[in-house]
Amino acid sequence: xxxxxxxxxxxxxxxxxxxxxxxxxxxxxxxxxxxxxxxxxxxxxxxxxxxxxxxxxxxxxxxxxxxxxxxxxxxxxxxxxxxxxxxxxxxxxxxxxxxxxxxxxxxxxxxxxxxxxxxxxxxxxxxxxxxxxxxxxxxxxxxxxxxxxxxxxxxxxxxxxxxxxxxxxxxxxxxxxxxxxxxxxxxxxxxxxxxxxxxxxxxxxxxxxxxxxxxxxxxxxxxxxxxxxxxxxxxxxxxxxxxxxxxxxxxxxxxxxxxxxxxxxxxxxxxxxxxxxxxxxxxxxxxxxxxxxxxxxxxxxxxxxxxxxxxxxxxxxxxxxxxxxxxxxxxxxxxxxxxxxxxxxxxxxxxxxxxxxxxxxxxxxxxxxxxxxxxxxxxxxxxxxxxxxxxxxxxxxxxxxxxxxxxxxxxxxxxxxxxxxxxxxxxxxxxxxxxxxxxxxxxxxxxxxxxxxxxxxxxxxxxxxxxxxxxxxxxx
Amino acid sequence: xxxxxxxxxxxxxxxxxxxxxxxxxxxxxxxxxxxxxxxxxxxxxxxxxxxxxxxxxxxxxxxxxxxxxxxxxxxxxxxxxxxxxxxxxxxxxxxxxxxxxxxxxxxxxxxxxxxxxxxxxxxxxxxxxxxxxxxxxxxxxxxxxxxxxxxxxxxxxxxxxxxxxxxxxxxxxxxxxxxxxxxxxxxxxxxxxxxxxxxxxxxxxxxxxxxxxxxxxxxxxxxxxxxxxxxxxxxxxxxxxxxxxxxxxxxxxxxxxxxxxxxxxxxxxxxxxxxxxxxxxxxxxxxxxxxxxxxxx
Numbered sequence: 001x002x003x004x005x006x007x008x009x010x011x012x013x014x015x016x017x018x019x020x021x022x023x024x025x026x027x028x029x030x031x032x033x034x035x036x037x038x039x040x041x042x043x044x045x046x047x048x049x050x051x052x053x054x055x056x057x058x059x060x061x062x063x064x065x066x067x068x069x070x071x072x073x074x075x076x077x078x079x080x081x082x083x084x085x086x087x088x089x090x091x092x093x094x095x096x097x098x099x100x101x102x103x104x105x106x107x108x109x110x111x112x113x114x115x116x117x118x119x120x121x122x123x124x125x126x127x128x129x130x131x132x133x134x135x136x137x138x139x140x141x142x143x144x145x146x147x148x149x150x151x152x153x154x155x156x157x158x159x160x161x162x163x164x165x166x167x168x169x170x171x172x173x174x175x176x177x178x179x180x181x182x183x184x185x186x187x188x189x190x191x192x193x194x195x196x197x198x199x200x201x202x203x204x205x206x207x208x209x210x211x212x213x214x215x216x217x218x219x220x221x222x223x224x225x226x227x228x229x230x231x232x233x234x235x236x237x238x239x240x241x242x243x244x245x246x247x248x249x250x251x252x253x254x255x256x257x258x259x260x261x262x263x264x265x266x267x268x269x270x271x272x273x274x275x276x277x278x279x280x281x282x283x284x285x286x287x288x289x290x291x292x293x294x295x296x297x298x299x300x301x302x303x304x305x306x307x308x309x310x311x312x313x314x315x316x317x318x319x320x321x322x323x324x325x326x327x328x329x330x331x332x333x334x335x336x337x338x339x340x341x342x343x344x345x346x347x348x349x350x351x352x353x354x355x356x357x358x359x360x361x362x363x364x365x366x367x368x369x370x371x372x373x374x375x376x377x378x379x380x381x382x383x384x385x386x387x388x389x390x391x392x393x394x395x396x397x398x399x400x401x402x403x404x405x406x407x408x409x410x411x412x413x414x415x416x417x418x419x420x421x422x423x424x425x426x427x428x429x430x431x432x433x434x435x436x437x438x439x440x441x442x443x444x445x446x447x448x449x450x451x452x453x454x455x456x457x458x459x460x461x462x463x464x465x466x467x468x469x470x471x472x473x474x475x476x
Numbered sequence: 477x478x479x480x481x482x483x484x485x486x487x488x489x490x491x492x493x494x495x496x497x498x499x500x501x502x503x504x505x506x507x508x509x510x511x512x513x514x515x516x517x518x519x520x521x522x523x524x525x526x527x528x529x530x531x532x533x534x535x536x537x538x539x540x541x542x543x544x545x546x547x548x549x550x551x552x553x554x555x556x557x558x559x560x561x562x563x564x565x566x567x568x569x570x571x572x573x574x575x576x577x578x579x580x581x582x583x584x585x586x587x588x589x590x591x592x593x594x595x596x597x598x599x600x601x602x603x604x605x606x607x608x609x610x611x612x613x614x615x616x617x618x619x620x621x622x623x624x625x626x627x628x629x630x631x632x633x634x635x636x637x638x639x640x641x642x643x644x645x646x647x648x649x650x651x652x653x654x655x656x657x658x659x660x661x662x663x664x665x666x667x668x669x670x671x672x673x674x675x676x677x678x679x680x681x682x683x684x685x686x687x688x689x690x691x692x693x694x695x696x697x698x699x700x701x702x703x704x705x706x707x708x709x710x711x712x713x714x715x716x717x718x719x720x721x722x723x724x725x726x727x728x729x730x731x732x733x734x735x736x737x738x739x740x741x742x743x744x745x746x747x748x749x750x751x752x753x754x755x756x757x758x759x760x761x762x763x764x765x766x767x768x769x770x771x772x773x
Contacts, residue, residue, distance in 0.1 A: 029705075029706035029707055029708045029719050030705065030706070030707055030708065031707070031708045031710055031717070032703075032707045032708065032709055032710065033580065033709075033710050033712050034580065034709040034710065034711065034712065035577035035578075035580040035586075035666065035668065035695075035698060035711075035712055035713075036577055036666075036668045036698075036711060036712075036713075037709055037711045037716060037718050038668070038732075039728075039729045039732035039733050039736070040709060040718050040720055040725060040729060041720075041725060041728055
């Protein structure tokens with residue numbers, strides 16, 4: 001048995017009412033003049049207190065009325081096997097559609113509701129919310145549409161509770177073409193190629209962006225940053241049609257901070273700024289705001305604490321970035337021509353990972369992690385080609401090109417759909433506030449019957465008392 | 477509750493106690509009781525009086541033929557009836573319990589019933605030419621014959637109310653001593669007070685030569701205790717109270733009362749007293765008739 005409103009049981013305190021009334025309302029013994037008390041036993045004095053026990057039946061009936069009424073208010077629901085079978089025999093279906101016309105062809109069920117949205121993922125939460133508020137029944141969510149790759153993901157389906165079944169109804173043809181948001185590119189406004197179609201290899205693009213964060217610096221070193229003048233952020237829109245892929249840059253946005261802070265000597269700052277501008281001009285991929293890096297151009301004037309916080313790489317995106325930098329062939333070629341490597345032996349050991357090596361095997365640039373950011377230390381002079389190549393490689397590694405594999409105009413594989421599909425679970429614990437009919441009706445009938453019984457018993461007792469009174473009054 | 481005495485009195489000829497109790501004139505009440513009673517009696521229940529010849533008078537239709545002097549008829553050829561002058565040789569004293577316990581119940585109290593019974597007895601005794609007296613509370617009417625004395629007795633009866641306590645033994649002793657010769661002592665009481673002392677005085681009166689007749693006055697409520705609710709019973713004489721559930725106490729009470737009445741009856745029989753239990757819901761004529769019939773036997 002399930003109680004739909006268990007808080008109502010607090011009403012059981014009302015039983016105290018009849019009990020208190022029965023205790024307090026004791027009839028006072030009437031005074032009667034009598035010729036002699038010699039035949040009346042004093043021991044019968046206590047028997048007058050037995051009056052309370054005489055009305056136990058009435059008290060029990062009244063208490064039962066209170067209990068039955070409270071139980072009715074608590075909303076009992078007796079879940080029998082038949083009831084459960086009836087619930088399991090019906091289905092409540094939420095249909096998330098991209099094709100309304102095909103959705104109407106679904107077989108009728110106990111209750112159905114259609115949810116439309118431009119993206120299926122947007123309609124799923126609304127459908128789940130509706131299913132959770134539906135009357136007791138097996139619940140399923142039917143996703144109807146072309147089911148192209150990318151239209152439904154495992155993350156979208158993760159919000160569906162396990163008890164709700166998932167079914168897919170492929171319908172309609174795939175779209176002829178598909179446009180998705182591509183990556184963002186850092187570029188220079190003066191660069192006439194900024195609004196042109198970007199090159200297929202972003203690492204070959206040219207551009208520069210200013211650095212945004214600052215750190216306390218000694219007099220001998222400075223934080224190189226670009227002021228951002230002339231820099232822009234370009235949003236790409238990728239359209240896939242058949243075997244063709246076209247990219248459009250939809251517009252320029254406000255300049256963003258350059259995602260890499262460069263720590264160098266004060267003397268080298270102009271050169272470094274030039275290197276940053278050169279990297280911007282190469283149209284590098286703009287990384288997310290929470291992915292940043294730091295490049296330390298090692299110099300005797302640099303505070304050693306600038307590299308003291310290098311630690312092991314624990315974030316996957318940092319590891320990916322390190323690997324991407326190490327794969328940059330231009331950088332590797334330039335690094336091989338660098339005559340001097342890092343002489344400090346600590347950079348030859350963990351957690352520092354070599355990225356570039358001199359011909360004699362000494363590291364030119366090493367990488368590590370520092371407080372969820374990427375740290376690179378380079379022994380190459382700021383004026384060498386290695387520095388702008390390092391900046392470009394870092395920014396491209398932090399950002400990276402968008403994954404266009406999920407944007408292909410192809411249906412989700414049948415095997416994947418089967419893996420995502422599941423039958424609706426049986427009804428175990430129905431939502432108490434959605435049960436159409438509970439069993440309180442029987443209790444209310446019981447309350448009425450008890451009230452009738454109480455009235456009958458009370459009247460019978462009143463008549464008995466009245467006759468007793470009349471008889472006593474007469475003889476008195 | 478009307479009960480047939482079983483001696484042939486029709487209920488229609490008997491006035492109920494409730495009706496009698498409403499009649500203020502005690503003499504009238506006595507007449508009503510006695511007239512409804514003597515029609516069934518063939519001879520006087522009281523013995524001991526004698527009649528002395530006084531004169532002749534002419535026979536009138538309806539005169540008892542046994543008083544016709546047949547010898548005179550033979551001599552004179554006329555019918556003459558003998559007339560006698562009654563002489564009294566018996567004195568009766570009514571002793572009436574005036575304690576507050578006699579004022580129960582309210583409708584027809586035991587005292588009112590005893591008053592009616594006393595008036596009827598006095599009427600009977602007086603109508604037979606005997607002397608009758610009264611001792612009721614502080615009032616005392618010496619036993620004398622005659623209508624004037626009867627009226628004085630009835631007036632005294634009317635002027636006494638049942639209240640307070642009653643010194644039964646002392647009253648019986650006084651009544652016995654006031655009877656100069658062997659007489660009849662009629663005691664009407666519930667005998668709640670000083671049971672042993674009262675019976676001792678009654679035995680003393682019997683030893684003095686008096687005939688003792690006891691009328692134990694009880695109400696139906698006292699005998700049967702027909703209450704069921706919780707009551708705080710207050711003693712009419714002492715004011716003491718006892719709270720009981722009447723329904724639960726009933727059996728013990730009725731058993732105790734029955735034992736008390738049986739004890740009174742046995743003690744009276746053992747001493748040679750005539751005993752009558754009078755329940756106040758029966759017509760006074762019933763109890764009186766039973767008593768008189770018992771005396772005739």
